[in-house]
Amino acid sequence: xxxxxxxxxxxxxxxxxxxxxxxxVCEMVFNTxxxxxxxxxxxxxxxxxxxxxxxxxxGNYGVNSEDNESSRPxxxxxxxxxxxxxxxxxxxxxxxDDYLKEHGITGIQGVDTRAITRILRSQGTMNGMITxxxxxxIQDVLKTVEAYRVKGTVERVTRKAVxxxxxxxxxxxxxxxxxxxxxxxxxxxxxxxxxxxxxxPAHTTAQEILAGRYDGVMLSNGPGDxxxxxxxxxxxxxxxxxxxxxxxxxxxxxxxxxxxGASTRKMRFGHRGANHPVKDxxxxxxxxxxxxxxxxxxxxxxxxxxxxVSHVNVNEGSVEGLRYKxxxxxxxxxxxxxxxxxxDTEYLFDRFIRRMEGGAW
Ligand SMILES: NC(=O)CC[C@H](N)C(=O)O
Numbered sequence: 574x575x576x577x578x579x580x581x582x583x584x585x586x587x588x589x590x591x592x593x594x595x596x597x598v599c600e601m602v603f604n605t606x607x608x609x610x611x612x613x614x615x616x617x618x619x620x621x622x623x624x625x626x627x628x629x630x631x632g633n634y635g636v637n638s639e640d641n642e643s644s645r646p647x648x649x650x651x652x653x654x655x656x657x658x659x660x661x662x663x664x665x666x667x668x669x670d671d672y673l674k675e676h677g678i679t680g681i682q683g684v685d686t687r688a689i690t691r692i693l694r695s696q697g698t699m700n701g702m703i704t705x706x707x708x709x710x711i712q713d714v715l716k717t718v719e720a721y722r723v724k725g726t727v728e729r730v731t732r733k734a735v736x737x738x739x740x741x742x743x744x745x746x747x748x749x750x751x752x753x754x755x756x757x758x759x760x761x762x763x764x765x766x767x768x769x770x771x772x773x774p775a776h777t778t779a780q781e782i783l784a785g786r787y788d789g790v791m792l793s794n795g796p797g798d799x800x801x802x803x804x805x806x807x808x809x810x811x812x813x814x815x816x817x818x819x820x821x822x823x824x825x826x827x828x829x830x831x832x833x834g835a836s837t838r839k840m841r842f843g844h845r846g847a848n849h850p851v852k853d854x855x856x857x858x859x860x861x862x863x864x865x866x867x868x869x870x871x872x873x874x875x876x877x878x879x880x881x882v883s884h885v886n887v888n889e890g891s892v893e894g895l896r897y898k899x900x901x902x903x904x905x906x907x908x909x910x911x912x913x914x915x916x917d918t919e920y921l922f923d924r925f926i927r928r929m930e931g932g933a934w
Contacts (some may be wrong), residue, residue, distance in 0.1 A: 574705055576681040577650060581699040581718045583711070585690060588683035591656050592673025598721045598847040599623040599649035601689040602867065603700040605846030607865075610669065612911070614646035614678070617730035617754030618823065618865050620796040621723030623701060624845075627690040632669035635660015635877035636925045640782030642756040646672075647730055647796070650687065650703050651680035679703050697841040724805060727794035727805070727824075730754040738770040748931050749773060749804070753795030753805070753824050759910040761924045763791065772835035774834050776804065779811035788929040789818035792825025794908065799827035799837050799868055806832045819902045820925040823866055830895065836874040840891075843867035846915030850887035853894070859887055860918050863911035870906070896934065903934050 575798045576590035597630060603625040604613055611630050613624060631653040649839065651673060660668050673680050673718065681703050693699065700718045738760050745767035753775050763770045773782065775795070782790060790812055810832040821829050827837050844864040851862045871891045872882060884894030884905060894905040903925065909918040924934045 578682030586684040592680035597679035619648040620726040625652040632657035634662035666838035746788040755793035792821035794823035821904035862907035863913040
């Protein structure tokens, strides 16, 4: 069936429908990863967004029940150049198109995703619509597309009840994890280091967390504009003031910065992919990291009395990590739990463990 992608700047791309045939309006972002499409689709940070894969061949190893990063795919729409009709891999349990259909994710293939990427890169992330309708009125579509906003997404993706994950080796520590849209591997990275992980819904109060006498708190990644989370930012401020060791990733990193007086801004097209070079300024080393974010902490808004920049993006110098002066808080913008090849940045979990055991980061 024919499908059409319309971008907010009026560009129109015709292709074939994949996944659901329902109309879908969302914010279109591009991801430069060559593989990892199942992890990308199930990353809750994509709620409200349509994912344009710049790499042209997607779906060639199918899908399986082990690679999900959460309970379901959260990306609203999926845009690819060529979707493999049949997945081929010893771990393959199904085809990507069936998976998209099963979960009601609207998609399109047969469009030039590199051309779309160049539009989003030069003009910035913009909204778009995928429709299978033949006779749409472009003026009406553009009005709907322009009116769309990513809102209330943390509330949609967070767990509704507390969930406890046992340690995978002998237990050393107990960690409270705030779920703003957590990726499963973040939990596993703590479990495999001897932590019992208690995952809390996003709107749990600091008081409730502190009453549990955990060794440390982890703030997860998550979707949307960080500054929309006013009530959550207040609770994070209270956790910060309590002096408990806190490690935060992506949205968690942005929320901690907002809670301590810094500001965030929307980037033109963000960082989404598995090849983003980040320099750890303390170690003097560059790591290739996996990323998915559209907002960033403004470097000039970070007070030197509160935190120092610990990691920077090698491509354009943006803030990728903050080491807080109180000695208890460390936060990073990229995903240390993801392995875009090697597992090099998992050392940050080891630092968190060290801090919870009473050592320095
Ligand atoms: N992966 C994340 O946590 C993303 C954080 C935030 N939603 C952003 O886009 O910047």
